[in-house]
Structure formats: structure tokens, C-alpha cells
Amino acid sequence: MVCSDKDGMTLTADVDADGRLDEIRDPHRSGDATVVFSRATTAAEVRVGQGRTRWQKARSALSPDMETRGAFGDFDGDGYLDLALFHSQEDDGDYARDNVTVHEVRYGPLARDLSGSRTADIRMAALGFVYAALASDENHDGRAELHVFQSTGDGGVNEYTGRGEGNGMTLSLVKGGFHGRGDVDALDPGWPDFGICAYPAA
Template identity: 65%
Template sequence: MTEGVAVQQDGSSSPPLWWGAGSRRRTVIGAGTALVVSAAGFYLASGPEPGNHPPTVVCSNESGTVLTTDLDADGRLDEIRDPRRSGDATVVFSRATTASEVRVEEGRTLWQKARSALSQDMEASGAFGDFNGDGYVDLALFYSQADYGDSPRSNMPVHEVRYGPLARDLSGSRTGSIRIRASTFVDAAGATDEDHDGRAELHVSQSGGDGRFDRYIGHEDNGSMKLGNERADLTGSGADAELRSNWRDFGICVFPTAREHSDTTPPPNVAQ
């Protein structure tokens, strides 16, 4: 159909939208709006989808800065790289011949990006771990307003858990809420499995004002997550020094040699 031209019931073309009587103009514009809304809805719902490969390995390098797993369940091992172990991670998805990178910052939905488009000093932080124990790695995602000065600002439009397997845009197979204790700036987020029960714990460092950082620990709870009431004051120690994603809890990676069989493809740039 030619842009700016409506089709009448008899099949003939009507003038462009700015011509004709007011009643017709309203009708045509209304139909066009419906088409735009429908197209937008289709676009929002037509993102990438994860695969259906069964859960494989979840393991870390020696320093706890790289987590290896099949994040999108396509049968190829991917890497989650967080050099500072602070939640500012980059995911490297393996492909047949190449690799693609996605930062946590890029994982917000179009609606989430539009909702906070006018906000300043916003930062994303994410923790990757198998929070519900199903073998797939999940993402706890936060987007909050950074502090400048001693007074924390309560603005956290995104606090959700995306259950794996995750797609290549970091969207989840399903999404649950994270019940937070405060909506202040999330300085760091990480995951551990200190009791080695296969269900990761979520650690969050949030600004408490006057240079203080409070640490909260959360657990998965029937399709959502809840941060506990306990908080540890990290004043003077620096959040990064005390709150680190201890991926080593998930086990240290030992990749097979070329002579050994593996049902997954090793991630890029991983020494054999």
C-alpha cells in the first residue's frame, strides 16, 4: 500500500490523509494509528528466543571473573565476563564461526529504555547465577540513579529477575520481580552459592547516604526474589572490596582436551 493513501471499500484509492472532510480524516488517521500500534506490539513481541538445549556446565575461571555456561541453550558455551566483579558484565555469545557481545546495560527492554530516557546518571548492574536451581543461569537486573554527594536518590525503575535460558538480548524465558528494601543506587551486584545447594544467593550493595553502602542478600522465592532485612554496613571499605561475585562457588572450569568428547562447543578464546 502506498504510504499516506487509504483504500476505500470499493478498492479505489482515496486522497492523502490531509485531504478530504474531517470525518474521513479522523477515520483514516484512526485506522493508521491502529496499524502503528499493532506493528509496535508485533515488534516488541518478536525478539530473539533462547534454544531448548538441556542445561550443561556452569563454572568459573580461577579468578572468579569469567563464568562459562550455555546461557541461551543453543548447545554452545558462552562466557559472562565481569573483570571487576561488580555487576557491570559483558556476555559473549558463541556462534558457529563468530561471537557477539552484549553488555548488561544493553539488556533493558525498549519500554524500560523509553521510560527512563530523560533520567540522568542512571546505571545498570546485573548478577548472573542459577537462582532457582533448574540448571540454567538467570539474570538479576537493576537500573538505578547514581549518587553524587551524600544524599542517596531513590530512583530504581528496573529491579527484576530474568529466568534462564536467556535470549541473546538478555531477555528471559520468564520474568519475576525482585522485592527490594530500598530504591537507592545499586553500586554492585553479584551471585554466590556459599552452601553449594545449587541455588545461588543474590548479593546487592546499595547506597545508604553519607558515603555508606549497605549490603543485602536475597534468595529466590516462588518465581520472584526477595532481599532480606539484614544489612551490613560497608562504610569505609568500598563496596567492590566487600561485595564480589564469587562465581568460584559454582566450580572451576576444566575443559576437555581435543581427544575427549564434549556435547557442547567451548566458548571463544578459551584455552584447551
Template identity: 60%
Template sequence: MPFSTAPKESMSRGVLASLPRPRTRRRRLTAALGGSLVVIAGGTWLLLGTGPRPGDHAPMAICAVDGFTLRADVDADGHLDEVNEGTSSAVFQRDDHRTVVRVDDARGFWQKLRGASKEDMETRGAFGDFDGDGYLDLAVFYSQQDEGDSPQDNMVVHEVHYGPLARDLSSDRTGTIRIRSSSFVYEARAIDTDHDGRAELEVLQSGGDGSVSSHVGRQDRGGVSVSREGTHDFEPYREPDALGYDACEDR
């Protein structure tokens, strides 16, 4: 009786069918691209984060504790927070937990990366209601300090974060601070000098040769425009009403 190969062929087909099919070049490329996108998306999420989002509580009255300290509902959660213009920080109080967030944290990942290669980069900020909607806003500058008497021309960030702010001081709505010079910003102040509900932005900026120029900015076209005119005045002490807000009753 002749030897039959039928069982062997059937077995061979079963074994081959159970093996993974070899990938074509196109399938391998598609799989590689898909994996890369997942890694990039995951890495971006980890680097940028989502940030704690603000609430939707109606604006609460802003009051001044002294010439450097404000009380306001920064994140619109219905609880008053404290803002210190002297240290450029916000203090969020939740029950017995106290969290201090500095304006340096308001810079995004890419903004921090842009200034990482430069030396002597400093962040300055000022809290004030620039657009008059009742929520506290934050003006942020990120610039390079002078080298001796020669001003550096490197300002990476000059923008306004409009409130309500998240608890990392970020915002979904930002505007440009239109400022002519890119020299170092020593200090930024938000003062409602005319008590119209819209704070003015005072910028104390390097003028070269050790001088300091004071410029004033106001809400304009979705951002803040800073005037060209300036004075040379650096005032370290301010009266309790210098921020332009009424005094807190329980201070």
C-alpha cells in the first residue's frame, strides 16, 4: 500500500495557520507610527499636565490687607485666597491646608524650556483685575538680568493670565503685554489708581547704565499695552491703600 502524505499535509497547514503572519513593510510602519504617537501623547501629558481647573463662582470683592497684600477669590471656588505682591505669590487656604504658589509656576513647560539655556533669567508678576470683570488677573514677565550696566535684550514671556486662575496660576485665556523694550523687568505692580475697576500695570524696567524706568500699561485689545513714556522712580515702600482697593474690614 503506497504511503500517504495527507495527514502530514493537514498537520503542516494547521501548524502554519497558528503561526503569526509576517508583517508587511507597510504594516510594520503603521504599527511603529502608532506606538510613537502614544508615547509622545503620554509624554506630553506628563510634562504639561492638565492643571487644577478653577471653579465657576461669581466674582467676590477684592480688598487690600496692606500695601502689598490682597484678598480675593483667585480660583473662583467661593473661598477668599491671599495674594502677596511683595513675594509674587498666591496662598490658597483649604480647611487646615495652606498652599503657596509663586508666579514662577505660572510659566508653561515650553516657556520654561525656552529660558533654560540662559543664565540669570527671572520671573516677575503682578496680580490685578486688568479687564474689570471682577476676577483677579496675573501679569507675567520672564526676562534676563543685566550684565553689569548693559541691559540684556531677552524677554521670553510678557503676557496676562486672565482670571479666574487655576491653582497653578495658569489660565485658559491669555493676552499679550505689548511692551517696546525687552530689557530686564525688576518689578511689576498692578494698581487701580483711578478706582474704575480696572487695574493699571506699572512696569519697573532696566533703562541701562543702572537706571530704572517706570512704565504704565492698560487693558487694550485683549491684552495690556504699555506706554513708551516713563519716569525714573523706584519706591520700595507703599501705603496700605497703594494697590487701589478698599481695605479688608477684618485686617
């Protein structure tokens, strides 16, 4: 079961398939989310930025201005929540830097370090800074769509979208999906598409 709070800022699901409902919180609607794993007596909080592997962290350790974004949704329709993960370099002033060191989907159930049962590539048309990564289920078919907003430099942002293809996904440019930086800050995360929780989050 996956559902959203009425404001679309908290997603409730059994992320690690242990029988307890967990929460994914993204109050800034950017993909810089925190997963709160429920336990019998305590809760463990893991930010998306902590979910990179040791090798992924080492690979970008010397690059400045790197940021992690993640989108949670059931991209393959198997009932488990998946994670689309990106690690990219912010713009240098008005100039985009083409440096995305992580672009992958981790299929659920997810462990408490946000690793997946298997991992596949997200094929990207561009490698600009990922301002935001969001998931939605606009056609309510139980398979989430991925929306990624990337810098084009000089304050411009292009929108790309993709759906699960059995082994990863391919992002395609959305026609007319050019945004300004302020538009990205005001984006709706799409989580209400998953259905509103009928009870308080656990």
C-alpha cells in the first residue's frame, strides 16, 4: 500500500517490506527527501543523500557543489516502492556543468541504507544539474512516472520524463516543458496521485 498525506509532502509505504509503514518526507518538494523507517520502539531517519554507495561517494568526493536528488515510486508495478537516484553538480554561475555521477533506479523493497534488491540505469538525454526529481501516477495504473528537472544554464530548466521499461528507464524531453528556476521551486510533487491516506501516517 502506498498513499500520500493530503498536502502531498509525505508518502506512506512499507519501504523495507518488514510489515510496518514507513514515511518519506519531502517538505521542499525537490527530491531531497528523508525516509523515516518505523521500528518497534524507535525510528531511523535516512536522507536520500546518504543512500549512495561507498564507491559512488568516493567517485565524486573531489567535485565541489554536488547534490543528491531522489524520487520514490513503484516504477515497475510490482507493489514495492522503488528509488530513482541522481547525484549531480550544480551550475557554475550561469553555466551548466554536465556532471551526473549517479543516475539509477533501485528496485524495492529497499533496505535501510536505501540499496535495492536490484539496480538499473536511468538513461539520460542530458547531464545538467538535477534540480528536482519527482514521481507521479497520473493515469492511476499502479506504475509511477518519473519527472526530472535539469539545468540548461542561465536559469533555464528542462523537464524530462520516463516510465519503467523492465530494466531501468529512458528519460525523454517534455515538449513545452521549459521552466524557470522559480517554477521548479513551486512544483507539485505528484504524490496525491497515489491516493490520500485514509488514516494518520504510522
